[in-house]
Amino acid sequence: MYDDLKRWVRTVPDFPKEGILFRDITPILLEPEALGTVCDIFYERYMQREVDKIAAIESRGFIFASILSYRLGKGLIPLRKRGKLPWKRITETYALEYGEAAIEMHTDAVSPGERVVIIDDLLATGGTARAAVNLIMRQEGIVEECAFVIELSDLEGRNTIEEIPVFCLMSF
Amino acid sequence: MYDDLKRWVRTVPDFPKEGILFRDITPILLEPEALGTVCDIFYERYMQREVDKIAAIESRGFIFASILSYRLGKGLIPLRKRGKLPWKRITETYALEYGEAAIEMHTDAVSPGERVVIIDDLLATGGTARAAVNLIMRQEGIVEECAFVIELSDLEGRNTIEEIPVFCLMSF
Secondary structure (H helix, E strand, C coil): CCHHHHHHCEEEECCCCCCCEEEECHHHHHCHHHHHHHHHHHHHHHCCCCCCEEEEECCHHHHHHHHHHHHHCCEEEEEEECCCCCCCEEEEEEECCCCEEEEEEECCCCCCCCEEEEEEEEECCCHHHHHHHHHHHHCCCEEEEEEEEEECHHHCHHHHHCCCCEEEEEEC | CCHHHHHHCEEEECCCCCCCEEEECHHHHHCHHHHHHHHHHHHHHHCCCCCCEEEEECCHHHHHHHHHHHHHCCEEEEEEECCCCCCCEEEEEEECCCCEEEEEEECCCCCCCCEEEEEEEEECCCHHHHHHHHHHHHCCCEEEEEEEEEECHHHCHHHHHCCCCEEEEEEC
């Protein structure tokens, strides 16, 4: 855990609705020292591991995953909301509080046996993370780890991806 | 212009609807050499200019802007779709073919007089770019330049931001 980083997380009450404490990471982005620290931690964790691709969950995951992909010199896989990817793709749906959502991946994004680190800013209930893991596995990729900047530990999202290692920088 | 990069752009016909030729940048992301080249061009362009912040238009703009922000050591401003930013924010709406869309920015993202480079993957009609420029200017920031990976030049989007310098890597 890197609790020093918590000073860069702004807690906003009642967003997106009453009773929710929203953990806002935009202060991390505005402060180069903070963003650099987060990205250095990810880079140092994966630089000596066997990793072929970095998968980025839309859209805040794009920020941290892009920098990691660039620094490692490994390809970046965008996992996008439904209807955004133009080419041959696979889809995973997951439940929301009301209704469902979906994320998609191009079928040429992962080759069988490739090792992929999945990045997002937040692990909450784990619905999106589970869908992301499924997308990689359906193309016979191997999920090396799922990494998040923040974990909302009470929601027990890591249980939804219990067979996959999980790495989080901060827990609330 | 960097027409060598066009080999990394996939043209997908009839997406998102019939008659549209969609320029797909995901092959750039998957190939570290290509992503590195794009980001090096941006970095070399702005490293010796007076730039205080990098603004990223959601969501593919996040990818290129994040890497540029990290490399320059300058703060990253996410310009997000309506309803995503949790704190005090300003909103700019713009017209779509049917209806309208909006992007938002936190009011603490820019200080008066700061010089900002706005990054997105694509300059099409320029509606989003104009809204992004307006957000920065409303907070008394100065838009140093708007930079795009791809320009669809027939759509003349740069006319919508005619007072702002525009930089594009490829034109279709």
